[in-house]
Amino acid sequence: MTTESSAANAAGSEHSAANAAHAGLAARFAALGLIEAVIARGQPLDDAVDQAGALDRLAPRDRAFAHALAAAAVRSWGFLLAVLDRCLDRPGSHLPDRLRAILALGAAQLLILDVPAHAAVGATVELVDGKLSKLKGLANAVLRRMEREKAGLLAQVDRGRASTPDWLFEGWVKAYGAEAAAAIAAAHQVEPPLDLTLKPGLDAGDWAARLGAAVLPTGSLRLTGAGRIADLPGFAEGAWWVQDAAAALPARLLNPAPGSAVVDLCAAPGGKTAQLAALGALVTAVDQARGRINRLRENLTRLKLEAETVVADVAAWQPAEKVPFVLLDAPCSATGTLRRNPDIALHRTPEEIRELGRVQLRLLRAAVQMLAPGGTLVFCTCSIEPREGPEAIEALLAAGAPLRRVPISPAEVPGLETAITPAGDLRTLPSHWPEAGGIDGFFVSRLTRV
Ligand SMILES: C[S@@+](CC[C@H](N)C(=O)[O-])C[C@H]1O[C@@H](n2cnc3c(N)ncnc32)[C@H](O)[C@@H]1O
Numbered sequence: 032m033t034t035e036s037s038a039a040n041a042a043g044s045e046h047s048a049a050n051a052a053h054a055g056l057a058a059r060f061a062a063l064g065l066i067e068a069v070i071a072r073g074q075p076l077d078d079a080v081d082q083a084g085a086l087d088r089l090a091p092r093d094r095a096f097a098h099a100l101a102a103a104a105v106r107s108w109g110f111l112l113a114v115l116d117r118c119l120d121r122p123g124s125h126l127p128d129r130l131r132a133i134l135a136l137g138a139a140q141l142l143i144l145d146v147p148a149h150a151a152v153g154a155t156v157e158l159v160d161g162k163l164s165k166l167k168g169l170a171n172a173v174l175r176r177m178e179r180e181k182a183g184l185l186a187q188v189d190r191g192r193a194s195t196p197d198w199l200f201e202g203w204v205k206a207y208g209a210e211a212a213a214a215i216a217a218a219h220q221v222e223p224p225l226d227l228t229l230k231p232g233l234d235a236g237d238w239a240a241r242l243g244a245a246v247l248p249t250g251s252l253r254l255t256g257a258g259r260i261a262d263l264p265g266f267a268e269g270a271w272w273v274q275d276a277a278a279a280l281p282a283r284l285l286n287p288a289p290g291s292a293v294v295d296l297c298a299a300p301g302g303k304t305a306q307l308a309a310l311g312a313l314v315t316a317v318d319q320a321r322g323r324i325n326r327l328r329e330n331l332t333r334l335k336l337e338a339e340t341v342v343a344d345v346a347a348w349q350p351a352e353k354v355p356f357v358l359l360d361a362p363c364s365a366t367g368t369l370r371r372n373p374d375i376a377l378h379r380t381p382e383e384i385r386e387l388g389r390v391q392l393r394l395l396r397a398a399v400q401m402l403a404p405g406g407t408l409v410f411c412t413c414s415i416e417p418r419e420g421p422e423a424i425e426a427l428l429a430a431g432a433p434l435r436r437v438p439i440s441p442a443e444v445p446g447l448e449t450a451i452t453p454a455g456d457l458r459t460l461p462s463h464w465p466e467a468g469g470i471d472g473f474f475v476s477r478l479t480r481v
Pocket of ligand 1: 317318345
């Protein structure tokens, strides 16, 4: 069951509780706070959730409902505003921001989460208070109209496209074609499953059975409706860690021999460090964010794995000796993770992507300096913007870097053979594996120092 459908269930069953109306209102109030933090104050949704005091005061079920409401509203923000405009005589941009957010919250319940209309409309209209009180009637009328015209509205407005800023969508059309761009946008509307990377040597079939997971062709375990991660079997003993199936590929494609030295650049919070250490490599994990390196250390401790850690700017750091393996998981716009971080679509700008492309090139140049002759460099980003993938590699090679590509072979990425580009890089898209629940968008290029 997805969080969104469990949210609908939570909403449905809230009537059985004695304090149903009050709890439903408190959850919606908390959701509104999260939406305002993301939309009006530009916060990432995860940060807003971490900092929301109103959530802490809710019972676990209401907290889950509030979170799911806010996530649905942020994920489909453009769609909800487009639908709202169709239910108003004048565009919704004329409304006070808070009222617009309340109506979008109502629309998310009615059109996405299928919350029963009497609960969705009644409790949402209650949020229209204080200075906005005189607009209660308008809010009620708009949400009732939305409920009446639901089928037509859903047919008229393409949820994926309307939720994607034009500049982002047009970039995908240019890079991947119109059909693929539409599929990517649609994939972002689906809540992603939970993927786990199992420690090498453990039996995937056994663990899949214990966890109620599927084993993906690339070896990751996939769960839906997993609940609290720390409560899952194997968490405490460090049998696995959370990592999207696509994010698990770069370290596998580097594939260092046990005992070989690996420099893992931009390493925190350590998903790839864990993979490399679990293969028996001697890993030096470098990241400039001390707090994130601390998290990396905690993660390795739980997993009973070891790596040397360094807090440093990759552009200004070099290992004592050149190494045979370097992994650079460069900072990027993370548009490949929009399924998990829907606020990214609302906050990123084209200028940021251009600047990140420049940063990646700078870090790539530093990474090349760390590599021994004949050594292997894997570069990856969780972005689906060409600038932060193939264009960075082409710019590096065009500038004369002493590198040549080592093309990724189909046997190395079972089930994702079509994600290998003509140049031999890997380009996964959120629209890949639709029937299995999708995959994050990742770019991976493997090169050797000549
Ligand atoms: C995509 S995340 C890395 C995820 C990590 N590789 C993993 O698998 O868990 C990017 C990381 O790059 C780090 N970073 C960004 N710029 C950096 C720089 N110039 N030097 C070192 N680390 C940097 C950030 O602190 C962040 O932790």
